[in-house]
Amino acid sequence: MRWKQIEDEPKTFVLIFETGDEIASVLQQFARDQGLAGSSFKAIGAFSYAKLGWFNWETKKYAPACVLDEQVELLSLIGDIALKEGEPQVHAHVVIGRSDGTAHGGHLLEARVRPTCELILTESPIHLQKKLDPESGIALIQI
Amino acid sequence: MSKIKRVGCALVLIGITAVMVRSQDTAGEYVAPAKAVPTGKAPKMQVQLLNPGEPTKQYAVIFYQGDEAFSGLQEFAEKYHVTSAHFTAIGALNGATVAWFDPQRKMYKKIPINGQHELIGMSGDIALYQGRPVVHTHAVVGGPDGTTQGGHVLEAYASPTVEVMVTVDPVTMQKRFDPETDLTLIDPALK
Numbered sequence: 291m292r293w294k295q296i297e298d299e300p301k302t303f304v305l306i307f308e309t310g311d312e313i314a315s316v317l318q319q320f321a322r323d324q325g326l327a328g329s330s331f332k333a334i335g336a337f338s339y340a341k342l343g344w345f346n347w348e349t350k351k352y353a354p355a356c357v358l359d360e361q362v363e364l365l366s367l368i369g370d371i372a373l374k375e376g377e378p379q380v381h382a383h384v385v386i387g388r389s390d391g392t393a394h395g396g397h398l399l400e401a402r403v404r405p406t407c408e409l410i411l412t413e414s415p416i417h418l419q420k421k422l423d424p425e426s427g428i429a430l431i432q433i
Numbered sequence: 434m435s436k437i438k439r440v441g442c443a444l445v446l447i448g449i450t451a452v453m454v455r456s457q458d459t460a461g462e463y464v465a466p467a468k469a470v471p472t473g474k475a476p477k478m479q480v481q482l483l484n485p486g487e488p489t490k491q492y493a494v495i496f497y498q499g500d501e502a503f504s505g506l507q508e509f510a511e512k513y514h515v516t517s518a519h520f521t522a523i524g525a526l527n528g529a530t531v532a533w534f535d536p537q538r539k540m541y542k543k544i545p546i547n548g549q550h551e552l553i554g555m556s557g558d559i560a561l562y563q564g565r566p567v568v569h570t571h572a573v574v575g576g577p578d579g580t581t582q583g584g585h586v587l588e589a590y591a592s593p594t595v596e597v598m599v600t601v602d603p604v605t606m607q608k609r610f611d612p613e614t615d616l617t618l619i620d621p622a623l624k
Contacts, residue, residue, distance in 0.1 A: 423594075
């Protein structure tokens with residue numbers, strides 16, 4: 291993954307992922323390196339593999355919704371970054387298109403880029419904090 | 434049983450039947466584009482300005498369990514005097530109604546989304562019509578097997594949260610009524 295800061299106000303980055311990059315972990319590492327604490331981002335591109343999740347309200351966990359071990363278009367990736375116990379936490383959702391044009395989507399668990407993924411990220415001066423929500427069992431942004 | 438009681442029972446039964454038929458019909462129901470948005474359906478909504486002092490304002494608008502996010506965004510737009518904005522959102526929902534615009538009927542066909550779904554992506558904009566902000570937003574939702582549905586958002590109930598990142602531009606964007614479609618469309622030339 292290569293990146294460049296393209297604007298100061300608001301602080302904006304372009305991240306270009308390459309074949310083989312696992313997007314969720316690379317983005318998490320970038321957030322840690324840059325100290326991101328209140329960001330939003332979107333991306334398009336293509337994957338050779340994607341594992342998507344669905345939040346199961348009964349078990350309070352992300353169940354794997356689908357695993358696509360094939361070349362797919364990344365039609366849309368939308369996400370945000372907030373702090374959970376001082377650490378940046380990336381939250382991203384994707385829609386992917388298969389070779390017949392049908393779409394699948396869910397919470398991004400893991401995805402391998404091929405050949406590219408172009409992500410634009412805007413960071414704000416104010417931090418967003420996540421706190422454990424007892425009702426859902428997961429950390430939600432609290433304002 | 435007296436005649437009055439029998440008539441009363443019959444009326445109650447007719448009422449119940451009417452309600453049942455109505456709820457079963459939701460899938461095929463059409464709504465007119467210019468429908469008033471109810472208020473007070475997102476009592477837990479929280480708003481945070483992310484870049485104080487900047488001309489282009491960035492807000493995080495966060496909805497919690499049970500909040501109806503579409504009317505909540507409408508309330509946000511009115512309360513913060515938004516005259517031009519765009520946003521993206523992710524989260525999860527329990528129950529939503531999206532819609533498909535039927536150009537022949539000039540009406541939205543309702544598509545009910547029942548049960549827990551990921552709100553995979555919701556993007557939209559806010560512009561003014563007759564001096565009031567109007568929220569326009571589309572969403573893709575995902576079920577437990579990753580299959581997707583989507584459409585023009587009429588209502589979306591957060592479960593447990595919907596995170597909306599809004600950029601508010603320091604300009605005014607106006608909508609005008611388009612008689613050909615009965616929709617209000619953004620006209621960048623309008624001042």
